[in-house]
């Protein structure tokens with residue numbers, strides 16, 4: 001399924017990338033675009049039906065994917081998910097994308113466990129088997145973690161924590177894995193369906209220099225670049241992908 005226009009970003013064909021939250025939105029886009037680059041995809045999601053659809057779409061275009069129904073906040077499911085993913089081969093790349101919506105009402109401590117702790121569990125479980133050569137990961141933060149305060153206290157706090165955790169990995173575990181994060185702005189995924197048409201949504205769009213939301217692909221390609229050998233010397237950045245929103249604040 002290698003698109004003629006898509007660059008390969010230096011990935012080795014058949015290398016395995018594990019993408020969490022691959023049943024929808026940004027994670028789904030990462031999974032589809034990664035397969036276009038020749039990667040085999042371990043597509044994780046707690047929504048078994050959605051992630052089966054992502055894997056089926058990849059397969060229908062000639063790519064390789066396995067659907068892994070797993071909730072990243074449940075230890076046993078993470079262990080079982082890694083066992084299933086490794087059937088594809090050595091997992092060399094990890095995209096920690098799954099995370100709860102800011103619209104959900106969560107207890108603060110529990111939210112930190114689910115949103116940040118699960119990313120840490122994914123990394124520790126992955127690397128406990130020994131870091132593969134050329135390992136790289138990308139965590140998903142948000143402009144809500146770098147700049148913008150959100151109505152839910154746990155959301156912006158957890159996204160800031162993900163940025164900090166990424167810096168920890170880059171500073172202290174770079175002999176095992178190269179680690180970066182992206183901080184998307186408003187991205188047009190099912191989670192934000194209809195938001196752009198609301199009063200608040202319109203106000204935000206007016207302040208974004210590019211006057212549009214990101215597409216899931218805008219975020220996916222940036223994540224794949226950071227993950228790829230082309231970004232070999234990029235370690236510990238939290239890269240805004242926000243149409244310039246950040247610089248206008």
Ligand SMILES: NC(=O)c1ccc[n+]([C@@H]2O[C@H](COP(=O)([O-])OP(=O)(O)OC[C@H]3O[C@@H](n4cnc5c(N)ncnc54)[C@H](O)[C@@H]3O)[C@@H](O)[C@H]2O)c1
Pocket residue numbers: 020021022023024025026027044045046047050070071072073097098099100101140141142143183184185186187188189190191192
């Ligand atoms: N959409 C935006 O504007 C935006 C902006 C900044 C950051 N983000 C971040 O991007 C990530 C993806 O968001 P999206 O907009 O694509 O959302 P989405 O709702 O379209 O997709 C999220 C997917 O993750 C899955 N998921 C959620 N929790 C999970 C868990 N514990 N285990 C396994 N799977 C789980 C869901 O089932 C869903 O399929 C989130 O971490 C979100 O915070 C989104």
